[in-house]
Amino acid sequence: xxxVSQHNHHVILSEAASLELGCNYSYGGTVxxxxxxxxxxxxxxxxxxxFSGDPLVKGIKGFExxxxxxxxxxxxxxxxxxxxxTAEYFCAVxxxxxxxxxxxxxGTQLTVLP
Amino acid sequence: xxxxxxxxxxxxxxxxxAVAFWCDPISGHATLYWYRQILGQGPELLVQFQDExxxxxxxxxxxxxxAERLKGVDSTLKIQPAELGDSAMYLCASSYTGxxxxxxxxxxxTVL
Numbered sequence: 001x002x003x004v005s006q007h008n009h010h011v012i013l014s015e016a017a018s019l020e021l022g023c024n025y026s027y028g029g030t031v032x033x034x035x036x037x038x039x040x041x042x043x044x045x046x047x048x049x050x051f052s053g054d055p056l057v058k059g060i061k062g063f064e065x066x067x068x069x070x071x072x073x074x075x076x077x078x079x080x081x082x083x084x085x086t087a088e089y090f091c092a093v094x095x096x097x098x099x100x101x102x103x104x105x106x107g108t109q110l111t112v113l114p
Numbered sequence: 115x116x117x118x119x120x121x122x123x124x125x126x127x128x129x130x131x132a133v134a135f136w137c138d139p140i141s142g143h144a145t146l147y148w149y150r151q152i153l154g155q156g157p158e159l160l161v162q163f164q165d166e167x168x169x170x171x172x173x174x175x176x177x178x179x180x181a182e183r184l185k186g187v188d189s190t191l192k193i194q195p196a197e198l199g200d201s202a203m204y205l206c207a208s209s210y211t212g213x214x215x216x217x218x219x220x221x222x223x224t225v226l
Contacts, residue, residue: 004156044205090157102157102215104156104157106156
């Protein structure tokens with residue numbers, strides 16, 4: 001069974017600081033990788049996704065993530081965070097099988113101080 | 115922009131009572147998912163439908179939970195009887211291709 005680990009449960013940054021949130025997955029086959037964000041009081045929204053091709057993926061709102069197959073990692077980055085980036089961030093993976101069920105990490109709460 | 119609709123948004127019930135949640139997926143999305151998200155954790159899949167058929171309900175506690183999608187469109191998730199440990203956010207998601215899931219706002223259940 002696949003699993004996802006997010007090592008940071010809570011990250012606190014000041015505005016303009018750089019962000020990197022870690023995500024590691026365990027699965028031996030081909031995977032699709034996702035980062036979702038949940039802003040306070042809102043539903044889960046897709047930030048970015050990786051299916052194949054260029055391992056550096058750009059998403060919405062200036063976020064990007066890099067798939068490193070050898071490390072089973074898909075870390076999320078943003079060069080300069082804003083107060084509005086305060087949210088919970090979830091890494092998720094699906095296998096390439098027919099069911100394509102999302103397995104989520106436990107999430108990282110990001111607090112950006114103004 | 116099409117969205118997944120869920121109701122109610124909040125539900126407070128006493129243990130041993132029955133509760134039901136409703137989900138209306140984005141039009142044309144054949145695949146529908148129900149997830150449970152306990153505070154401080156990521157969502158966990160409860161059941162997956164393809165049209166009106168259950169694809170996977172291996173994580174659904176079938177002694178008290180049931181889910182249906184009779185006409186392959188909207189879906190209902192029921193808990194009977196509710197227990198204290200069922201307090202969580204219940205999320206519905208839908209997908210057209212299976213590659214990307216779109217989530218609704220969720221129903222926050224509190225069992226007293």
